[in-house]
Amino acid sequence: MKVPLLDLHAQFQGIRDEVLAAIGRVCDAQRFVLGPEVEALERELARVAGTRDAIGVSSGTDALLVALMALGVGSGDEVIVPTYSFFATAGSVSRLGARAVFVDIDPATFNIDPDAARRALSARTKAIIPVHLFGQSAEMAEVTSMAREAGIAVVEDAAQAIGARYRDQPVGSLGTLGCFSFYPSKNLGACGDGGLVTTNDQALAERVRLLRSHGASQQYRHEVVGGNFRLDALQAAVLRVKLPHLPAWTACRQANAARYRQLFAERAPEAPVRLPVEAPDRTHIYNQFVLRVPARDALRAHLAAAGIGTEVYYPLPFHLQPCFASLGYRRGGLPEAERASAESLALPVFPELSEEQQRYVVEQIADFYHR
Numbered sequence: 574m575k576v577p578l579l580d581l582h583a584q585f586q587g588i589r590d591e592v593l594a595a596i597g598r599v600c601d602a603q604r605f606v607l608g609p610e611v612e613a614l615e616r617e618l619a620r621v622a623g624t625r626d627a628i629g630v631s632s633g634t635d636a637l638l639v640a641l642m643a644l645g646v647g648s649g650d651e652v653i654v655p656t657y658s659f660f661a662t663a664g665s666v667s668r669l670g671a672r673a674v675f676v677d678i679d680p681a682t683f684n685i686d687p688d689a690a691r692r693a694l695s696a697r698t699k700a701i702i703p704v705h706l707f708g709q710s711a712e713m714a715e716v717t718s719m720a721r722e723a724g725i726a727v728v729e730d731a732a733q734a735i736g737a738r739y740r741d742q743p744v745g746s747l748g749t750l751g752c753f754s755f756y757p758s759k760n761l762g763a764c765g766d767g768g769l770v771t772t773n774d775q776a777l778a779e780r781v782r783l784l785r786s787h788g789a790s791q792q793y794r795h796e797v798v799g800g801n802f803r804l805d806a807l808q809a810a811v812l813r814v815k816l817p818h819l820p821a822w823t824a825c826r827q828a829n830a831a832r833y834r835q836l837f838a839e840r841a842p843e844a845p846v847r848l849p850v851e852a853p854d855r856t857h858i859y860n861q862f863v864l865r866v867p868a869r870d871a872l873r874a875h876l877a878a879a880g881i882g883t884e885v886y887y888p889l890p891f892h893l894q895p896c897f898a899s900l901g902y903r904r905g906g907l908p909e910a911e912r913a914s915a916e917s918l919a920l921p922v923f924p925e926l927s928e929e930q931q932r933y934v935v936e937q938i939a940d941f942y943h944r
């Protein structure tokens with residue numbers, strides 16, 4: 574049996590005609606950048622995120638970059654970042670000449686440790702970027718109260734968490750700005766790159782819109798130096814086809830996660846694996862289903878030989894990356910993230926995964942530990 578980590582073919586088969594019709598509509602209109610498709614998507618996504626504004630941008634990476642630019646983050650500033658995330662979270666800070674201050678994670682949820690974040694505050698801190706990793710919100714009450722006291726902005730990295738909730742509030746509406754990605758492997762994926770910035774702050778929304786098109790308030794008049802962070806109409810049209818399906822796809826991911834829990838209890842009760850922890854006041858949308866396991870690399874090779882796709886998110890925390898060596902962090906300095914890097918393993922959890930495939934995955938894991 575083959576079980577890929579992610580299979581986008583199955584999803585596409587179900588919506589093929591609608592997607593091709595939407596692409597045809599954009600080609601007929603010959604309006605490819607911003608325009609009515611993007612504006613309609615922005616209105617629809619503002620409703621999903623529960624914010625006043627939603628601004629379509631070119632990628633999740635650019636969402637983070639332009640959000641930080643809108644806040645005026647630059648040289649001399651510090652931004653607090655969990656050391657355990659996808660590269661863009663830290664890269665966006667460094668690209669603006671600011672200093673990324675890396676902090677450790679809560680080992681249960683893989684998300685930023687709010688106490689560690691508080692200890693990392695300084696007079697130079699301008700913002701904090703909590704990441705809702707794998708599809709579960711960070712501990713936002715502590716992050717936002719700390720930020721309010723310190724007078725700093727909160728930029729949520731919600732790239733993996735569209736539709737996730739914290740105390741019944743959607744992610745992207747909890748901080749100063751929210752950043753989403755429509756990279757094809759995310760729960761809502763485009764036919765290419767795309768992203769979104771959300772906010773309830775009207776002035777910041779206007780700033781993001783300005784920066785998205787080279788800071789131009791009208792053609793060839795530039796108020797500030799921005800960039801080309803615009804979303805394609807083709808991507809917006811495809812995302813509008815997919816958006817109504819998102820709640821059902823998310824429910825399938827959650828059902829698959831619940832089924833893994835049941836299968837591990839029934840068929841691999843002795844296997845030394847730790848399943849993802851769901852914090853009580855949050856809804857996890859399972860962009861990834863990440864185990865913590867001993868002998869991770871050997872297990873991964875065993876599963877690969879059995880035709881099962883897995884991935885390691887993430888093998889090297891930011892503070893140990895070569896590009897951040899000049900920041901002066903050492904191995905052993907942020908131990909929870911280092912442990913997570915050695916132990917984490919993502920299993921297939923995509924919506925169309927079958928029960929038979931999940932049973933096979935769990936049996937292969939049980940086999941590995943009982944050979």
Ligand SMILES: *Cc1c(COP(=O)(O)O)cnc(C)c1O
Nearest residue numbers: 632633634659661732733754756
């Ligand atoms: C995917 C992702 C991003 C970047 O999104 P792109 O659209 O790929 O640029 C940023 N942060 C996290 C946590 C991500 O998973």
